[in-house]
Structure formats: structure tokens, C-alpha cells
Amino acid sequence: MRVLVLGGTKFLSKAVATELVRRGHDVLCAARGASGDVPAGARLIRVDRNDPEGFAPLAGERFDSVIDVATMSLTWVNEALQALAANAGHWTFVSSISVYADHGPVGQDTSSPTVEPLVEATEARTPADDPAAYGRIKVASENRVREELGDRAFIPRPGLITGHEDWSDRFGYWPARFYQGGRAVVPDVPDQPAQYVDVLDLATWLVDAAEQRLGGTFDAIGPITPFPELIAEVAQVAGQDIELVGVAEDKLLAAEVKPWAGPRSLPMWVPGFHGMLSHDPKPAADAGLRHRSLGDATRAALENELRLGLERERRAGLTHEEEADLLRLT
Numbered sequence: 001m002r003v004l005v006l007g008g009t010k011f012l013s014k015a016v017a018t019e020l021v022r023r024g025h026d027v028l029c030a031a032r033g034a035s036g037d038v039p040a041g042a043r044l045i046r047v048d049r050n051d052p053e054g055f056a057p058l059a060g061e062r063f064d065s066v067i068d069v070a071t072m073s074l075t076w077v078n079e080a081l082q083a084l085a086a087n088a089g090h091w092t093f094v095s096s097i098s099v100y101a102d103h104g105p106v107g108q109d110t111s112s113p114t115v116e117p118l119v120e121a122t123e124a125r126t127p128a129d130d131p132a133a134y135g136r137i138k139v140a141s142e143n144r145v146r147e148e149l150g151d152r153a154f155i156p157r158p159g160l161i162t163g164h165e166d167w168s169d170r171f172g173y174w175p176a177r178f179y180q181g182g183r184a185v186v187p188d189v190p191d192q193p194a195q196y197v198d199v200l201d202l203a204t205w206l207v208d209a210a211e212q213r214l215g216g217t218f219d220a221i222g223p224i225t226p227f228p229e230l231i232a233e234v235a236q237v238a239g240q241d242i243e244l245v246g247v248a249e250d251k252l253l254a255a256e257v258k259p260w261a262g263p264r265s266l267p268m269w270v271p272g273f274h275g276m277l278s279h280d281p282k283p284a285a286d287a288g289l290r291h292r293s294l295g296d297a298t299r300a301a302l303e304n305e306l307r308l309g310l311e312r313e314r315r316a317g318l319t320h321e322e323e324a325d326l327l328r329l330t
């Protein structure tokens with residue numbers, strides 16, 4: 001196949017480009033090259049999607065498949081469709097589980113209600129990084145891709161992605177923390193579910209889907225595991241002389257520990273939002289998404305953490321000092 005990856009220099013889209021090359025496809029990556037290199041064997045076409053003429057170098061080109069990871073810009077999506085959809089055999093738009101309207105109920109699937117599309121975003125080329133707008137721009141983007149491509153549109157909605165070259169510091173916080181040993185604060189949440197997808201498993205499925213011209217919309221996510229079970233296994237695989245110290249949610253909230261992500265947070269802790277980490281994994285599994293074991297996903301995340309450096313300033317998690325303060329309170 002001749003495939004165009006809109007991206008290819010970072011995390012998911014780079015993993016997709018790598019897998020496409022490995023399978024012998026002809027791979028072009030359209031990006032600025034600011035985030036890194038494209039994988040060996042793929043070609044970089046320099047495109048800046050903030051430039052209204054950005055797609056000019058690709059005018060008239062035909063592709064068996066186009067894979068777009070536009071994070072948060074309906075303008076980017078519209079311009080890509082305008083430039084390339086007429087000559088594309090299949091189109092993947094990577095959306096997100098953030099499209100859902102209510103992150104409370106567990107076990108949701110693609111029939112669950114989504115947020116209102118934010119079409120006014122066409123005015124802004126790359127809107128400010130606004131978590132409230134993220135899901136709404138994804139919904140608007142999905143709708144445009146479906147309108148344009150019909151049953152040639154494949155729309156995976158990943159949940160939390162982890163593993164090789166993950167830059168978000170979320171899942172990786174846990175193996176990194178446990179690897180460092182000692183007494184580790186974990187949220188005491190016996191009823192919370194947990195769910196993630198390894199980036200290489202997701203990339204493999206995206207390439208399968210392009211090869212098979214799979215259409216449709218899927219929650220692209222792995223099995224649901226109780227959070228305490230997930231944490232125990234990650235600790236067992238990555239930990240060294242580790243003691244898990246469960247801290248009640250009310251104590252964490254009183255101490256201004258943030259859920260989910262960001263500074264002073266406990267990643268993947270989602271009080272009141274259990275639906276975020278409990279989507280039905282079966283439709284994607286039935287359509288071919290396969291998952292490595294939690295042990296292997298943990299080892300991949302730990303390897304990435306060690307490569308990035310455990311003492312770096314993190315985007316998510318507690319610092320040693322913040323954790324020590326919390327332990328003194330318990």
C-alpha cells in the first residue's frame with residue numbers, strides 16, 4: 001500500500017509508521033519534523049498544518065490509506081480532507097474516549113452519548129490547549145471524516161495510551177515509582193476500574209485496519225481490570241522492595257492531590273469518573289485489536305521511563321517530597 005501518515009515523528013503516529021514500514025508498505029509522513037525523526041524506511045514530507053497552504057506539496061497525490069492523528073483542530077482535519085480525501089482509499093482518524101458526554105457510568109460503548117461538537121473551532125487553527133474543548137473538537141472532527149469518507153472512515157477512540165515513547169507520564173508513573181522501592185502512596189479505591197492500551201498494540205491494529213479497509217467507530221482500549229489488581233501486578237513486575245500504602249480518597253483530596261494527571265497527581269485515579277477507564281473493549285477485540293499482557297505492558301512502560309530518566313520533572317505524578325509529606329499524614 002501507499003500510505004500517508006499525518007504525523008509520524010512522535011509516539012502513536014511514529015509507531016504506526018514504523019509498523020507500516022516493517023510490513024513493507026510505501027510510507028510517507030507529513031509533519032514539520034519538530035517532534036523528532038520519522039522511522040527509518042519512511043519518507044518525511046515537511047508540512048506545517050498551521051500554514052493554510054501546508055498541504056500544497058501533496059496536491060493531487062493518491063494514497064491507499066491516510067492516517068490522521070490531528071489532536072485538537074477541526075481546521076487541520078477539514079484541510080486534510082479537502083486536500084486528500086477524494087484520492088484516498090481508506091481514512092483513519094484517531095479520536096479519543098474523551099468524546100463521551102458522561103464519564104460517570106461504567107461499561108459505556110460507542111452507542112453512549114457524546115459531547116456537542118465544537119464547530120466554531122474552524123475559526124481557530126489550533127485552539128489553546130483546553131481540556132473542555134478537546135472532546136468537542138474530536139466529535140466535530142469525527143463527523144467531518146464520516147461525512148467525507150462514509151464507510152471508508154475508520155475512527156478508533158483510544159483511552160489511555162501507554163508504552164514505547166509515551167510522553168504523557170501517566171501510566172508510566174506507576175512502574176517508575178515502584179521500581180524505585182520504598183513506601184509508595186496508592187489511592188485506596190477498591191471499586192475503581194482501570195483500563196489502558198499499549199501503543200504498539202494500538203499501532204498494529206491501526207495498520208491491520210488500513211490493510212483490511214476496516215470502517216466504523218470503535219473504543220480502542222484493553223480489558224477492564226480492577227485498579228487494585230492492576231496496581232498490585234505493576235508493583236510485582238516493576239517493583240523492588242516496595243510497600244504499597246493505600247490512602248483514602250477523601251484524604252488525597254484534602255491534601256490537594258489531583259486525580260488522573262498533571263503535577264501533584266496520582267495518575268489513573270479517577271474519583272467520580274470511573275466511566276473513563278471502563279469502556280467496553282469487546283467490539284474492538286472482535287474487530288482484531290489484540291493486547292499484550294499487563295506484565296509486558298508494564299515492562300514496556302518501565303523501559304520508556306528508564307530511557308526518559310526517573311528523576312526528570314514529570315508531567316504527572318507526585319514528587320518524592322510530595323509523597324513523603326503524604327506518608328507523614330497517614
Ligand SMILES: NC(=O)c1ccc[n+]([C@@H]2O[C@H](COP(=O)([O-])OP(=O)(O)OC[C@H]3O[C@@H](n4cnc5c(N)ncnc54)[C@H](OP(=O)(O)O)[C@@H]3O)[C@@H](O)[C@H]2O)c1
Binds near residue numbers: 006009048158161168
Ligand atoms: N496519549 C494518549 O493517551 C491519547 C489518548 C487518546 C487519544 N489520543 C490521540 O492520539 C493521537 C496521537 O497522539 P500522540 O501523543 O501520539 O501525538 P501528538 O502529540 O498528537 O502529535 C502527533 C503528530 O502531530 C504532528 N504535528 C504537530 N504539530 C504539527 C503541525 N503544525 N503541522 C504538522 N504536523 C504537526 C507532530 O509532528 P511534528 O511536531 O514533527 O510536526 C506529530 O508527529 C492524538 O490524536 C491524540 O488526541 C491520545
